[in-house]
Amino acid sequence: xxxxxxxxxxxxxxxxxxxxxxxxxxxxxxxxxxxxxxxxxxxxxxxxxxxxxxxxxxxxxxxxxxxxxxxxxxxxxxxxxxxxxxxxxxxxxxxxxxxxxxxxxxxxxxxxxxxxxxxxxxxxxxxxxxxxxxxxxxxxxxxxxxxxxxxxxxxxxxxxxxxxxxxxxxxxxxxxxxxxxxxxxxxxxxxxxxxxxxxxxxxxxxxxxxxxxxxxxxxxxxxxxxxxxxxxxxxxxxxxxxxxxxxxxxxxxxxxxxxxxxxxxxxxxxxxxxxxxxxxxxxxxxxxxxxxxxxxxxxxxxxxxxxxxxxxxxxxxxxxxxxxxxxxxxxxxxxxxxxxxxxxxxxxxxxxxxxxxxxxxxxxxxxxxxxxxxxxxxxxxxxxxxxxxxxxxxxxxxxxxxxxxxxxxxxxxxxxxxxxxxxxxxxxxxxxxxxxxxxxxxxxxxxxxxxxxxxxxxxxxxxxxxxxxxxxxxxxxxxxxxxxxxxxxxxxxxxxxxxxxxxxxxxxxxxxxxxxxxxxxxxxxxxxxxxxxxxxxxxxxxxxxxxxxxxxxxxxxxxxxxxxxxxxxxxxxxxxxxxxxxxxxxxxxxxxxxxxxxxxxxxxxxxxxxxxxxxxxxxxxxxxxxxxxxxxxxxx
Amino acid sequence: xxxxxxxxxxxxxxxxxxxxxxxxxxxxxxxxxxxxxxxxxxxxxxxxxxxxxxxxxxxxxxxxxxxxxxxxxxxx
Numbered sequence: 001x002x003x004x005x006x007x008x009x010x011x012x013x014x015x016x017x018x019x020x021x022x023x024x025x026x027x028x029x030x031x032x033x034x035x036x037x038x039x040x041x042x043x044x045x046x047x048x049x050x051x052x053x054x055x056x057x058x059x060x061x062x063x064x065x066x067x068x069x070x071x072x073x074x075x076x077x078x079x080x081x082x083x084x085x086x087x088x089x090x091x092x093x094x095x096x097x098x099x100x101x102x103x104x105x106x107x108x109x110x111x112x113x114x115x116x117x118x119x120x121x122x123x124x125x126x127x128x129x130x131x132x133x134x135x136x137x138x139x140x141x142x143x144x145x146x147x148x149x150x151x152x153x154x155x156x157x158x159x160x161x162x163x164x165x166x167x168x169x170x171x172x173x174x175x176x177x178x179x180x181x182x183x184x185x186x187x188x189x190x191x192x193x194x195x196x197x198x199x200x201x202x203x204x205x206x207x208x209x210x211x212x213x214x215x216x217x218x219x220x221x222x223x224x225x226x227x228x229x230x231x232x233x234x235x236x237x238x239x240x241x242x243x244x245x246x247x248x249x250x251x252x253x254x255x256x257x258x259x260x261x262x263x264x265x266x267x268x269x270x271x272x273x274x275x276x277x278x279x280x281x282x283x284x285x286x287x288x289x290x291x292x293x294x295x296x297x298x299x300x301x302x303x304x305x306x307x308x309x310x311x312x313x314x315x316x317x318x319x320x321x322x323x324x325x326x327x328x329x330x331x332x333x334x335x336x337x338x339x340x341x342x343x344x345x346x347x348x349x350x351x352x353x354x355x356x357x358x359x360x361x362x363x364x365x366x367x368x369x370x371x372x373x374x375x376x377x378x379x380x381x382x383x384x385x386x387x388x389x390x391x392x393x394x395x396x397x398x399x400x401x402x403x404x405x406x407x408x409x410x411x412x413x414x415x416x417x418x419x420x421x422x423x424x425x426x427x428x429x430x431x432x433x434x435x436x437x438x439x440x441x442x443x444x445x446x447x448x449x450x451x452x453x454x455x456x457x458x459x460x461x462x463x464x465x466x467x468x469x470x471x472x473x474x475x476x477x478x479x480x481x482x483x484x485x486x487x488x489x490x491x492x493x494x495x496x497x498x499x500x501x502x503x504x505x506x507x508x509x510x511x512x513x514x515x516x517x518x519x520x521x522x523x524x525x526x527x528x529x530x531x532x533x534x535x536x537x538x539x540x541x542x543x544x545x546x547x548x549x550x551x552x553x554x555x556x557x558x559x560x561x562x563x564x565x566x567x568x569x570x571x572x573x574x575x576x577x578x579x580x581x582x583x584x585x586x587x588x589x590x591x592x593x594x595x596x597x598x599x600x601x602x603x604x605x606x607x608x609x610x611x612x613x614x615x616x617x618x619x620x621x622x623x624x625x626x627x628x629x630x631x632x633x634x635x636x
Numbered sequence: 637x638x639x640x641x642x643x644x645x646x647x648x649x650x651x652x653x654x655x656x657x658x659x660x661x662x663x664x665x666x667x668x669x670x671x672x673x674x675x676x677x678x679x680x681x682x683x684x685x686x687x688x689x690x691x692x693x694x695x696x697x698x699x700x701x702x703x704x705x706x707x708x709x710x711x712x
Contacts, residue, residue, distance in 0.1 A: 058667035092693050093669040121694065209659060244659055248666040249673075283683045376698045380686030388700055389687060413660070478700030479687055480664050485696075 386469025
């Protein structure tokens, strides 16, 4: 049985998902798209259930790609049950989506999540009455504590077996008449068969001027198009407002009426968390806290990473002399074995110690609901580089991994904003580049120097943003962003998120790392690395770097951290300071941070912003890296 | 008196009269519970002409200045 979770952003969908998913969950892409969803399978009463966590959507009118894909997934028609997850403390607003989902005539269950939070806010919901109105089961839950989840899924199974469909609620009479008449036309022309959706839903979408459905048949049937126009004009005339406004106020009124009939309001209980914004969004203390939070955040990563990295590296590099004793260092098999060990060591000792605390910390900040607050605080600053506050979210995610960060630029409304944000995101030092900064600069030079690199990086991004927004002088559309209530993060959900993101490194990057370092060993064995190094010698000598660095730069395009790990192998010692001067370490790091994004990033850029703009990004970042590295060479 | 939402001070209430933007902005605001007739409280106004934070139907929404300027409201 296939169950899909559908709900508005921040409704706790992912928490419900993680209650049953555990470590077996996988992320998957919609066909041909970079939009991701999470998928898991589990057993319930002897039945295998496939559970899909679709991207959060405010309504079934799609604005962005993620919402559009979520809707398409539902319309494809192979979902057996939809679980509509609702934040019970925001019931009135959430019902809009519920009403629209009912129009799809799919078996459905409503999950009133965060019911404790609603009660705290003084919202007491008559669950039986709500269930009667919609004709579908309503289950209350507290997903963070795992309460109500079992009942939710067993009810969902029951509904799926009986194929129980809810009621659609009628609009006011004149609007309802228009919808019915248009539905009849649609039925006659058999348009909805093509889309496999109820005529009534399609009629409403057409009246709403939904771009997706309008585009999809514009050129096919001129006659029905005329009908739609006629009915849209009718609504406009009678109500004196655009037809989409008429429909959305109908949804709104229905939601408000239902809300009022099922809710009793009592006195809300205040909680400490309500006062948090007095500090965190304060015009002065807000910025101080922001700086402090990020200072602590990076200190923590560095602290944890360093503590783990040193003993682990020691251990690995004690292995090599041991092997040298049993295998002759000049043989092929020794080259291969040492290559594999270097690759393993790179993953376990250098990358994981920094990656795990970073991703975990980010998941906590995300779940707490702090990221939208940062968008609020920094909106005015981002306008200076031609973007708006929401762009900070891909930027922050970029400190984790550039690939999901570029996908996250989709929350921006205009294509121009997405392009600028994507280019700038590629320059943000991702976790891979962070390991280079920490393991080379912080480790061999000083933590202050590492901090200086981060500051320099931000300055360069600001200047690049200014240049790009000059080149594309369109005005950014304003920010419209929900600031959700704070939620105490659940350890389980944060760990599950971290694990999902770590998986990518462990199963994709790490094997590459091991293969890469084995190849490098082989190249060295056959003395082929000199050819590559000679090819790059104009660049390496321009930057004043040792000749052996040449090969490592190619690996850096595969995965950024490879360039450092390969560096360690290429110069033949883990003590880099013995071979490279502080200036050379600095120059190398600056170059690697900015030059050409990694292969995975190029691939996702290609899909998101197209080939021409991707090539522009590659060229632009390469040029920038060369210039900055030369400056570093002579100044530092 | 009708004015635009961006010119309202902190902790003031206002009723939405109309939204002067296009299809996209109307729909987006509608999804977050902002329609004509709804009561909005301005909670905060960021520095340097940054966004404003409003509360509507028990929910908080940040609106850029440009967006707030498109919302026509009536102060009680």
